[in-house]
Amino acid sequence: MKALALVEAPDHVCCRYRVRAFAEALAAAGWSLTIEGLARGALARPRQLRRARQFDAVILQRKLLNPWEMALLRRASRRLIFDLDDAVFWRDSYHPKGVRCPSRERRFAHLVRQADAVLAGNDFLVGRSLLAGAAPEVVRRLPTCVEPGHYPIRVPEPGSPVRLVWIGSSSTLRGLEEQQSLWDRIGREVPGVILRIICDRKPEFGALPVEFVPWSEPTEAQALAECDIGIAWMPDDLWSRGKCGLKVLQYLAAGLPVVANPVGVHPEMVAYHHSGILAATEDDWVEAVTRLVGDWELRRRMGAAAREIVEQSYAVDRWASTFVEAVTGSLGGMPARPHFDAIGGVRTLPSGRVEGTGR
Known part of the structure; x- marks a missing residue:
């Protein structure tokens, strides 16, 4: 089985800590991992997105694709995982136009509704993913980890x-x-x-x-x-x-x-x-x-x-099973009993999966 990670750059800090760190665990589950920087250009990116059909799972990290790119990737992906460790649905703290950005919010909502799994780096991002319309059963909390x-x-x-x-x-x-x-x-x-x-x-x-x-x-x-x-x-x-x-x-x-x-x-x-x-x-x-x-x-x-x-x-080995489960779509063992977390309306399972409480 093969997984493809589309990231900002293979040596980018987010890729190193949130994707590459789990390559060994993925390999132990029988999967290979290919990491590519997301292509730029009107011809290069569509070619890359179409090649997603050669893989069993695709991890898209942080990038909010435009609607036609997202449609192309979704059609080509057997399983699509979105990973985020920032409030990518807004602008950063120092942007001259301010933090809130409705167009980014719309693209984010479209993406998380299309994804088979969402890996969110903290409880706030979990909550925003659910508010954007992600299905509760696909959202998992995966904190950034270190070795x-x-x-x-x-x-x-x-x-x-x-x-x-x-x-x-x-x-x-x-x-x-x-x-x-x-x-x-x-x-x-x-x-x-x-x-x-x-x-x-x-x-x-x-x-x-x-x-x-x-x-x-x-x-x-x-x-x-x-x-x-x-x-x-x-x-x-x-x-x-x-x-x-x-x-x-x-x-x-x-x-x-x-x-x-x-x-x-x-x-x-x-x-x-x-x-x-x-x-x-x-x-x-x-x-x-x-x-x-x-x-x-x-x-x-x-x-x-x-x-x-x-x-x-926060060690890599503590969260490796959450990453592998999200990529492969398999859930090892019986579901664990959820506990209530700090964000209203979210329950986080020890595995990292979350459920909505209906509030």
């Missing part, structure tokens, strides 16, 4: 310099840069602290010294393991509700305590005062960083709890 074994664990030592760390892309770095006054204040009020930025460009944060490390896939885990406290900040808007918290998962996997603002999935991932600290205001941030910088034993204890959270709830 803990790929991340060396940071073990802090008393008296050593303390590094904050942020990892991400230029697009998400923009949000950090909009909080310039906060980072400048931390630099002035928390002596000796350094902020390592693992990215494709270096920002400036006033009094807070920045240590720039160019991002690369082979070195990112080690670059995180050399740091002490992971930081995550997102704007409090609709777009951020769809974010799936990859950078926080990477911090947790490296055994770093996390300081994050309480937006989107952050409160779910950061167990308050257990694996990290949620900080809403500038005063909260300064207090949290000051406390962690000054207490290496607290950092060690929170870091150990952070690693445990990843291993128990």
Whole structure:
């Protein structure tokens, strides 16, 4: 049996963590996986979509096709899976036209109604998929996962310099840069602290010294393991509700305590005062960083709890069966009893499948 994944690019971060990560599990189920960047151009893309008929299942990741492309792909696909880890039905936080986009919402609704399975990265995306008209039995929650074994664990030592760390892309770095006054204040009020930025460009944060490390896939885990406290900040808007918290998962996997603002999935991932600290205001941030910088034993204890959270709830092997079931259409074993989740009108099964409650 053969599966085809149509993604933004084979080396794109979303493909690496949400598709390629499960290739081994899919192979164990007797399926091969072909990953292709979605073709561009009036001739190339239709040819690629028609070739979907050569596969037993097609995974379309994040892309909202126009109506005729969607019709072509649907006709060519024996089984169609849509994967999303962002609020792709809206524009991003920094778009000049604002977040809401009715045309994207319509294309999203059409897509999820046509899909045989929808893999949504968090509860908010599950809820939006159901509101858009996806059949409850096809929607599954599949959080972005990491492989803990790929991340060396940071073990802090008393008296050593303390590094904050942020990892991400230029697009998400923009949000950090909009909080310039906060980072400048931390630099002035928390002596000796350094902020390592693992990215494709270096920002400036006033009094807070920045240590720039160019991002690369082979070195990112080690670059995180050399740091002490992971930081995550997102704007409090609709777009951020769809974010799936990859950078926080990477911090947790490296055994770093996390300081994050309480937006989107952050409160779910950061167990308050257990694996990290949620900080809403500038005063909260300064207090949290000051406390962690000054207490290496607290950092060690929170870091150990952070690693445990990843291993128990966000490791690849914990969710491999959900991915394989969605792609292959098979359900192993008896259905599990559902439990009520945080979004009204949604019930999430331990397998990741969801049901609507009729509310």
